[in-house]
Amino acid sequence: MKNKILVDVVKSKSLVIPLYLYRLREKLDLTYEEFIVVMYLYNSSNPLLFDINKISDDLGMDTTALMNLIDTLSSKNIIDFKVIPNEKKVMEEYLSLDNFYERISLLLMDENSQEEDDKNIFSMIEQEFGRTLSPMEYEIVKAWLEGNIKEEIIACALKEATMNGVSNLRYIDKILYEWEKKGLDTKEKVENYLSNYKKKQEKNEKKVDIYDWDEWLDENED
Secondary structure, X not given: OOOHHHHHHHHHOOOOOOHHXXXXXXXXXXXXXXXXXXXXXXXXXXXXXXXXXHHHHHHOOOHHHHHHHHHHHHHOOOOEEEEEEOXXXXXXXXXXXXXXXXXXXXXXXXXXXXXXXXXXHHHHHHHHHXXXXXXXXXXXXXXXXXXXXXXXXXXXXXXXXXXXXXXXXXXXXXXXXXXXXXXXXXXXXXHHHHHHHHHHHHHOOOOOOOOOHHHHHHHOOO
């Protein structure tokens, strides 16, 4: 099992592992062995006096393997070495997690920012529809976001639906599907595509203010 070392250490030691830190392990590009070392330091004082033999004994790891892990964590900018004078003014080497805490803070800020962005598109749709989204509609929008459809693209499709006097997600979903097939993955590409469509229609002496999604939906009806 890939996390066997994690399970073994947790069983043998009183090691506190916050769920949010475990959840961010992959984003920090940490192996399970590296994560164990970080959690050991997390549960110790920060900074921690660097005693390779004590850490090796506590974690049940070979000192050579442990040193390799510490070197890797240092190169990944997760831990840092600090030289601090002790009570006798003798300089001693410590391991610090300051870099780790800074990176965790940035990751959490990014997650909060993404959550706020997601909330914005939900609010935007509800405002345009003039009502609260149903649980099923909420899941549909959530699926768009999880499918890496950008919020700005959803906002463009919402605008198209509103301009056509339609306020349902099926209509928007069809628009998003069409744009995805055409590779329209940015707001600029969508705007250029719609602009070119209108110019083409005007050349044919057919005045068009908006894309005729009703016609497209009729042609592509299941």
